[in-house]
Amino acid sequence: MPKIVDHEQRRDEIVEAYLTVVARDGLPAATSRAIAAELGVGTGALWHYFDGYDAVAAGAYQRITERTNARIAAATAQLSGLDAVYAMLREILPLVKETVDEAYVVVGFWGRLAANDKIAATRADVDEHWHDLLGRHLTEAVRDGRLIPATPIEEVIDVLLSIAVGQQVHAIMGSELAEPDRQMKMIDHCLRPWRG
Incomplete structure (x- = not known):
């Protein structure tokens, strides 16, 4: 049998x-x-x-996305506003061994994606999900007075997500810019002009 x-x-x-x-x-x-x-x-x-090695890399990318989203949900469950923004970014940025290891897989997948558009459909739509979460928490921060009403939320989200992507690249390159303190200072710098 x-x-x-x-x-x-x-x-x-x-x-x-x-x-x-x-x-x-x-x-x-x-x-x-x-x-x-x-x-x-x-x-x-x-x-x-x-179907091939690229499909395994895509599966690993999806798994990391699922794990990151689960960590974000757990870390922000009791938080709102800026506290939730920082908690969320701490789960995405390559600040500890786990997220640095994930950065290697993610950036490696991006390289394969650039050369093989057949795996593009397997890419989880993480940008939209993280955009929506950041938008909600930044709006809460405006509402609770920790950010000023004139905060350009869409532009701040774009910068925060760009920092997150860039730091994954810096982490795998071993750049000093990927030092955890420096990463969090970038987030602080991005938000400082809009603090209430």
Whole structure:
């Protein structure tokens, strides 16, 4: 009798193996062979569940997005206004090993996305979700008087999201700009002109 395999579970295991190799050995080490070895299978077994390496990278990107959104939800559950903005950004910015490891996967995925538009459809629409959350919390900050009524919320959101993306690149490049204190000072600088 043929063995019954849960395809979704196996896909999850492959993505987790990819993330494990990246966290332990770095992105360049996350080869097909290394992922298969992490799972204790032959390399060819990976391609029963994914169309290719780019699809595995896309799956890892989606997993990181899901984890980040879960962390944001937990961190901001009891917060509003600027407290929620800062809590949210602390879960996105590469401030600790976990989020630095994630930055390697995310930036690596962007590189693959630039060369393979077939995986574009797998990209989670994270920008819109984070935009909406930041908009809500910045509006709360205006309402509670911590930001002035003239705060250009849309432009502030654009700058905050651009900082978040840029810091992921700086983190994988080992730039001094990615030092945690400097990252948070950028956020402070962005918000300072609008504080009430």
